[in-house]
Amino acid sequence: MKRLLPLACLALTAAGCVEGGPGRYPSLLPREIEKRGDAEPETPIAIADPDPALDRALTGQAKMLDDTQAAFAPAADRAEAAAKGARGDAVGSERWIAAQTALAELDTYRATTSATVTDIEQVALNRAAEGKPPYPSVDALKTRGEALLDGQSARIAAIQAMLPGS
Template identity: 45%
Template sequence: MSKRIAILLTLGLVGCTEAPGVYPSLALRPIESRSDAEPEVVTPVAAPDPELDKKIAAIDAKLSASDAAFAASAATAESAARSPAAQAVGSNEWVRAESALADLDSLRVDTLGAITDLDQLTSERGVAGDPPYPALEDARAKAQAQLDAQQTKIAAIKAILGEK
C-alpha cells in the first residue's frame, strides 16, 4: 500500500513541474502598456437659442426690479432699526423695523423665485440632452449673488435689532 502512495505522490509532483528552460515572459502585457491618463473631454458648444435668451432676459428684468425694490426697502429697514426707539421690543419703531424686515423677506422670495425659474430652464435643457448654455449659467450666478447679498443685508439688520 505504501508503494502505491509513493507512486501516486511521485506522479503528482511530476505534474507540477515545468520543462527546464521555460520561464515566464518578461514582455509587457497589454494591461501594462495602456495609458492611465484621463481621457480628454470635449465640451459641446451650445447653439444660440433666441427663445431661451428672451426667457433669460425677462427673468433678468425681474431680478433687476426686485433688487432695486430691495435696496429701497433695505434703506428703510436699516433706518428704522438704527433708531434708538427700535431697541425696545414692542415700540412703534421696533414694529416699523420688523415690518420693513418682512418686506425684505418678501423681496428676497422674489429673487429666490427667479433662481427657481432659471434652475427649471437648466433642468429642461439637461432633460433634452442639450449642452450647458453660458448665458443661462451667467444669469443663475448673478441671481445667486443677488440672493446672497440680500440674505447678508437682512442678517445685518436683524443684528442691529439684536436678533439672530
C-alpha cells in the same frame, strides 16, 4: 528493477518538457492590455448651440432680478432708518413693529430673488438631464442672481441685528 523505476520517471519527465517545443509557450512580450495607457481620455468640450427661446426666458428672469433689486434698495434704506429709530425702544413698541414690518417687506423681495434663482437653477438642471452642454448665459445669470441673493440676505441680517430682541 528498483533502479530502473527512478530512471524511467526521470526520462518521462524530461520528455514532457522537451516535447512541446518553443511554439507552445506564451510569449514574454507585452500583451495588448498591457500596451494601453491609463491616462484619462481626451473628451471634446461641447459648445451649446444658440437657443433664442431660452435667451428670451433668461432676459425675462434677468429683468425680474433687476426689478426686485431696484425695489429692494430703497426698501432696505427705509427699514434701516426704522431700525435705527427703534434702537432704544422695547420689543413690541410702535417703532419696533414698524421696523419689523419694513423687514417683512425686505423678506418678500428676497423671496422673489430666491425663487428666480431657483428657476434659473432648474433650467440648468433640465439641460443637464437632457444631456445638453452648459449654457453660458444660464450660468452667468445664476451667478449674478446668487450674488444678489447673498447681498440681500446680508443686508437684512445687518438691519435685523440693529433691532432689540433679535
